[in-house]
Amino acid sequence: MNRAYDMIVYGATGYVGSLVVQYLWTHSPPALRWAVAGRNEQKLTTLVDFLDRSQSQRKLPHIMVVKNSDEDLGYMASQTRLVLNTVGPFCKLGTPVVAACIEHSTAYVDSTGEPVWTQQLAAQWHDQAMANKAIIIPHCAVEATPPDLMTLLLSRRLRRPLGPMLFAIHHSWTGHSGGAIESILAGLETYSLRQMMAASAPLASCIPDAGPHRPHPTAPKLLPVQRNRFLGDLTFNPSAVADQLVVMRTWSLLQRYGDRTERYGDRFSYHGYTAASGWLHAWSSFLVMSVALVCIVLFPPLRWLLRWLAPRPGTGPQLKPGEKHFVEWKATVAAADGSEESRVLGVMRMETDVYSVCAILVSEAGLTLLQVLEEKEEGDSLVKKLGGGILTPASLGIRYVQRLEKAGLQWKVTDIKEK
Numbered sequence: 001m002n003r004a005y006d007m008i009v010y011g012a013t014g015y016v017g018s019l020v021v022q023y024l025w026t027h028s029p030p031a032l033r034w035a036v037a038g039r040n041e042q043k044l045t046t047l048v049d050f051l052d053r054s055q056s057q058r059k060l061p062h063i064m065v066v067k068n069s070d071e072d073l074g075y076m077a078s079q080t081r082l083v084l085n086t087v088g089p090f091c092k093l094g095t096p097v098v099a100a101c102i103e104h105s106t107a108y109v110d111s112t113g114e115p116v117w118t119q120q121l122a123a124q125w126h127d128q129a130m131a132n133k134a135i136i137i138p139h140c141a142v143e144a145t146p147p148d149l150m151t152l153l154l155s156r157r158l159r160r161p162l163g164p165m166l167f168a169i170h171h172s173w174t175g176h177s178g179g180a181i182e183s184i185l186a187g188l189e190t191y192s193l194r195q196m197m198a199a200s201a202p203l204a205s206c207i208p209d210a211g212p213h214r215p216h217p218t219a220p221k222l223l224p225v226q227r228n229r230f231l232g233d234l235t236f237n238p239s240a241v242a243d244q245l246v247v248m249r250t251w252s253l254l255q256r257y258g259d260r261t262e263r264y265g266d267r268f269s270y271h272g273y274t275a276a277s278g279w280l281h282a283w284s285s286f287l288v289m290s291v292a293l294v295c296i297v298l299f300p301p302l303r304w305l306l307r308w309l310a311p312r313p314g315t316g317p318q319l320k321p322g323e324k325h326f327v328e329w330k331a332t333v334a335a336a337d338g339s340e341e342s343r344v345l346g347v348m349r350m351e352t353d354v355y356s357v358c359a360i361l362v363s364e365a366g367l368t369l370l371q372v373l374e375e376k377e378e379g380d381s382l383v384k385k386l387g388g389g390i391l392t393p394a395s396l397g398i399r400y401v402q403r404l405e406k407a408g409l410q411w412k413v414t415d416i417k418e419k
Contacts, residue, residue, distance in 0.1 A: 005033050005080040006370055008064060010097065011087035012036035013043040015177045015316035016111050016141070019359035020086060025051050025058065027407065028367060035062040037076055068093060073100040081373065084366045085110040088179050089186035090138075091117040098125060102134040105388075107373060109365045111358055113143035114183055115242040116191045119199040122249065122390040126207065133388040135373075137395065140365035141358040144243035145393040146329045147272060149401055150346050151247050151264070152394045154333050157344050157413045161265025163216040165333035167243065168231045170275035172325040174353045177316030185303050188296065202269065205245045206252035215269040216336060224290075225282045226273060230332040230345055230416065233275070235282035236289060240272030250394045253382055267336035275330070316355060325353035332416070348411045360407050365393060368400045
């Protein structure tokens with residue numbers, strides 16, 4: 001594939017986009033041929049000028065002005081091997097970018113956290129992406145890369161069919177970006193309640209012909225609050241729908257195309273939560289979030305108020321010097337046969353804030369995908385095996401985890417015994 005660029009960061013001047021550009025500037029291979037793209041040339045120039053010029057061995061990224069038109073998006077996709085997209089709301093702006101990449105057989109990763117959009121994307125575009133050998137990997141940020149990779153790691157440890165998996169996230173608070181708030185509101189305005197409920201079904205984003213799915217009878221009840229002896233007190237996680245959608249799509253891809261030892265099995269199910277400091281905190285957090293969500297859904301004027309109060313799109317939390325942040329994920333799963341000797345606990349942690357984690361995850365997904373594309377051998381990843389389609393972060397395989405390790409991801413999987 002002879003193209004001008006290896007990677008173009010689209011939406012480079014947004015809050016997450018600018019973090020991605022800064023990360024790539026300091027962590028990508030010096031030989032990377034890349035560009036930053038967006039609608040505003042002046043903002044793009046300011047961003048590039050902001051990069052540290054002391055790294056004399058690196059060439060500054062080129063600038064590409066790209067309007068939200070089929071012509072401009074098609075030109076962008078034709079000029080690069082991979083588009084890294086951070087422009088949201090994806091339910092309004094994402095599909096034309098994906099369509100352009102599929103048309104030109106260009107690889108694609110993004111930072112979306114919008115499950116209804118990706119569920120519809122998978123249903124409508126997977127076959128064409130496979131036919132055109134276009135690798136499309138949405139959800140490469142905090143929603144829902146960590147649970148997807150965690151499941152892969154736990155499965156590799158057990159090497160047998162999995163039962164129900166419990167997953168929890170815990171992180172320091174930084175506040176929301178304007179883009180995150182706008183994406184939530186855009187989703188509520190774009191999709192009906194029926195569409196949102198359909199996307200939350202466990203198999204909503206699974207590929208056809210994945211085989212039967214018979215969740216283990218010991219799967220936890222669908223309660224908003226749980227107490228687990230391995231993970232502690234757990235409360236409702238608004239990102240759990242996106243996490244489940246991606247993890248279960250990986251399940252279906254492995255069931256259909258993976259080797260027997262890689263499959264999660266027909267008894268596997270995913271259940272995502274947020275870690276709570278206690279039982280009272282768990283319930284109070286759930287009730288407050290539920291009331292807020294119901295009010296926003298039922299009373300449209302509140303959405304206008306939330307937009308007015310929220311940070312402007314393209315802006316986000318400004319961290320103070322010396323602030324310490326973290327993001328930690330934990331999960332536990334047992335073998336489907338329920339044997340006491342076959343349960344594992346996984347822990348992942350990064351010592352930085354949530355939005356920096358997003359930038360690292362999506363950047364390293366793009367760099368990993370470029371690395372996979374350069375290999376002539378088939379390799380052991382689904383990305384290499386399938387060569388196209390609407391895929392998932394775990395489709396990149398263990399190489400993605402290894403790159404994240406070098407970027408600061410700490411992870412450990414241990415065997416635990418039931419008492």
